[in-house]
Amino acid sequence: MYRRKIPEMAITRLSIYSRILADIDDGRTISSKELAELSGHSDSQLRRDLAYFGQFGMPGKGYQVKELKRRIHGILGIDRAWNVALVGAGNLGSALARYKGFEEQGFKIKAIFDNNIRKIGRTLGNITIQDAEELGETIKKRNIEIAVITAPTEAAQEVASRLAEAGVKAILNFAPIRIFAPAEVKLVNVDLAIELENLSYFLAKARKGNDQ
Amino acid sequence: MYRRKIPEMAITRLSIYSRILADIDDGRTISSKELAELSGHSDSQLRRDLAYFGQFGMPGKGYQVKELKRRIHGILGIDRAWNVALVGAGNLGSALARYKGFEEQGFKIKAIFDNNIRKIGRTLGNITIQDAEELGETIKKRNIEIAVITAPTEAAQEVASRLAEAGVKAILNFAPIRIFAPAEVKLVNVDLAIELENLSYFLAKARKGNDQ
DNA sequence: TAGATTGTTAATCGATTAACAATC
DNA sequence: TAGATTGTTAATCGATTAACAATC
The missing domain is CATH 3.40.50.720 (NAD(P)-binding Rossmann-like Domain)
Structure with a gap:
């Protein structure tokens, strides 16, 4: 996990990923490629956006949907009212x-x-x-x-x-x-x-x- | 005048310059420094934004407010309904x-x-x-x-x-x-x-x- | 002319993309 | 193990800033 200045656009994209994930089943995993396509960005960019905030995925497997939602919500501050x-x-x-x-x-x-x-x-x-x-x-x-x-x-x-x-x-x-x-x-x-x-x-x- | 890809943000800034200019007297001139300060950007950036669309100003004098408004309105397409x-x-x-x-x-x-x-x-x-x-x-x-x-x-x-x-x-x-x-x-x-x-x-x- | 300010180039900064070793 | 996919580095791309010769 490496923290530099985080582009404002990266935060906007996290909101978009979160929006897409809301419609995806908690039980499954999703790859950066699939989630990126659904949200209209590149897989490379998605992994980069997440990397600003830590390690979320499993190499070879992708991301656990439930856990990814939880983490993104935490980052965006929407895990509370x-x-x-x-x-x-x-x-x-x-x-x-x-x-x-x-x-x-x-x-x-x-x-x-x-x-x-x-x-x-x-x-x-x-x-x-x-x-x-x-x-x-x-x-x-x-x-x-x-x-x-x-x-x-x-x-x-x-x-x-x-x-x-x-x-x-x-x-x-x-x-x-x-x-x-x-x-x-x-x-x-x-x-x-x-x-x-x-x-x-x-x-x-x-x-x-x-x-x- | 040199036309490359024009950053979307440059267009947004033109809207802001236009908004500021609306309150400024048509008869006077204004320098890039003054207009930039009023709109919260740098003079360098303002001149650059305008340069995408041509030459608007008078070296040593600044920009004729009336003419500058007219040109920016034309660029933004708000010179018509x-x-x-x-x-x-x-x-x-x-x-x-x-x-x-x-x-x-x-x-x-x-x-x-x-x-x-x-x-x-x-x-x-x-x-x-x-x-x-x-x-x-x-x-x-x-x-x-x-x-x-x-x-x-x-x-x-x-x-x-x-x-x-x-x-x-x-x-x-x-x-x-x-x-x-x-x-x-x-x-x-x-x-x-x-x-x-x-x-x-x-x-x-x-x-x-x-x-x- | 001296002073001011433009338009534009070159340098810098920052964000995106491609590539790939590490890992499951 | 072979295949898939991550996390991260290095390369690329693009936008901003600084500097200054040209010009009024």
Whole structure:
């Protein structure tokens, strides 16, 4: 086992392997070749990705599916539940609050905040929307470590700062703006406009007659 | 101007530069150093990203903001409007349909499909939800080139195949599954669970006492 | 002209792939 | 044992960074 800097993409791929493994029987073994093909990567890369974290397989046999799942879940931190707060109960926030997939993966929404007086007190997926003023106190009280920002662009930085101050350790930001957080807070951005622009770039390029 | 393979990340960064430039006055010039700082990259990288597409600046002066915006918009294909279809009018689909940001960037939702009889005929952000059966015909009739899949996981591959067959050129897939499309269809996946798992990986690592 | 800043090359860095000895 | 497949090294590939001649 040798630990260097681990490429972020390797973590993303571990999530993908884990997704594929979920549909595979615990009792059997699987080779790096088979699992790699199912997930759209090379066997070489899969073995390399796993090697960052130790030895998992049996030469000549492959990987014990049950054990491999367990190890990958441990690495990804999804062998336990995480408490999550959602800030911003607009369209996207509401959709995420109702999305079953999070709960299934162990991400439990424990608080939802908004500053719109008409939304405060209503419930969303059986969580009561709270006044954003209560953010700091609630986050501490409910041991919330992950926050999802679905607030409007103008409010995003202020929200991020307050989340960091309240002790949140990781932020998933959907506001289309660069936000700053202390170095100890892990920040990931999901920007839907950027994804669409990626598509339109390819379309425009194809139109101009370049080689894909 | 020299054209090699252009890193996908360079395109993502162009979107970010474009976002920053939107708030900057058309009349002035801006140096690679200033724009790079505002967007969180290096000046060297910014010049490199632009260089893939030609010469934009004036040595000694910097870039004319108005012209730079125009060129980047052209590269990204956001100097025109694109017709978009949304497949799946559930929570996420509804949120995206109501999201103003798309329209502003020139991504115009021209059709929404679902196969739930109770949803068909209702409207979402002034588009009438249509029966998914009408997908092929409608896509052709309305010149839709981009589709967004917000259908359930089980339906995603079938939807993608029908979209490709109908002539869609690019697909943004929100279903947490690997889908296949013909090589000429550009496919981008946005997977919320993977993003959250990226966060939990870092949290779990920090817990185990490793260096961030 | 002197100062500033580009566009581009060459050097560096990091990630992926190929190959294979070790091992079941 | 023969065949299969791992874990890891070395080679390759690609992206980022540093440096600077060209230019305004």
